[in-house]
Amino acid sequence: MLKYWWILILLFTAQMLKAQTDTISISGMFYHTNVYVYNPSVADSFSVQSIIINNDTITHELEANGIELDLSTYEMKEGDKVSIQVIYYAGNYAPVIVNPQALMPPVKFRISKPKYSKDKELKWLVRGVPGDYPIVVEQYKWNAWKTVATIDPIDTVANNLYRVKIQPHSGKNIYRVKSHNIKGEEIVSRESIFSDSKTSKVNIQNKKFTDEIILSSKTDYEIYDLHGNLNQSGFDRYIKISELTKGKYLLFFDNQIQEFKKK
Known part of the structure; x- marks a missing residue:
């Protein structure tokens, strides 16, 4: 009991x-x-x-x-x-x-102005919480913004240093970095403008264009027909054009645009 x-x-x-x-x-x-x-x-x-x-x-x-x-x-x-x-x-x-x-109020997502280093790297800081979007590095050349790198963001409220290898062209270079915040709003950094003294101007070496275009050094290039259609792109010094039909084309290379005639 x-x-x-x-x-x-x-x-x-x-x-x-x-x-x-x-x-x-x-x-x-x-x-x-x-x-x-x-x-x-x-x-x-x-x-x-x-x-x-x-x-x-x-x-x-x-x-x-x-x-x-x-x-x-x-x-x-x-x-x-x-x-x-x-x-x-x-x-x-x-x-x-x-x-x-x-x-608490979220830390505003910001991207600092990118800085160019002598080892051909672009560096920048981000602060705040990015959205579920990649960080995109763009270069302004040939009268348009071109994507040169895409990076996955780090979700944090602290400062974070990012870096990416780039291929600057001769003369004035313009780069920027952009992404989106958690609301989906596009955030764009200030433009980074610089010249690389070690990057020489690229010239076309040959005068007749039958099988290839020979450049003075390797560079990014794109070939368009006169209707604006992209035919070829790459990074090289020797550009094979044997498969192009005869006619006039535009060669985008280095920081230049030149017309050539495929024979």
């Missing part, structure tokens, strides 16, 4: 402890980012009892170690005030709000 009473006392004590709760609270503003809560558990018992978001209480779908709070379901606008209270059983391990910074 005594043993029976001890069991009842232990069960009653356990229920009393479970009935006692504590609260973790954060507040801030809505910036289109979900909040994540780590919910500790022992066996089948989870720590979180309920969650209150701006006076709306959630008691369902809480029996998981990871809880995602989708704030967009509350029809809030960016900058609206948000208050979150996580109520948990005091006898259990305390839950953790994994990303409280979600209610």
Whole structure:
């Protein structure tokens, strides 16, 4: 009989402890980012009892170690005030709000002006959180912006140094870097303008164009017909043109555009 009473006392004590709760609270503003809560558990018992978001209480779908709070379901606008209270059983391990910074103003995504180094590298910094888009390096040549490199971004709020090898042409070079922020808005750096003293002007060596075009050094090139159709492109000194039909073409090379006649 005594043993029976001890069991009842232990069960009653356990229920009393479970009935006692504590609260973790954060507040801030809505910036289109979900909040994540780590919910500790022992066996089948989870720590979180309920969650209150701006006076709306959630008691369902809480029996998981990871809880995602989708704030967009509350029809809030960016900058609206948000208050979150996580109520948990005091006898259990305390839950953790994994990303409280979600209610803080995001660091504005910026790309610094690229800088050119003597080892033919373009370097720049990014700050803030980029969107789910690549970082694109462009060079302005032949009267248009050309993509020369594509890089996967690093998702972080710290400064990050990026670098990429490039092939500058003779004369004035213009480069820029662009990507998108988390809203999908395009972010473009200031233009980097420089000249590389070690890069000489490229000249055409031959005067008749039957099988190939010979340049003074390797360079990027593109060949278009007079209707604007791209026929060939590459990076070389010797450009094979034997398969081109006879006629006039435009050769884009180095920082120049010249017309030639295939015979």
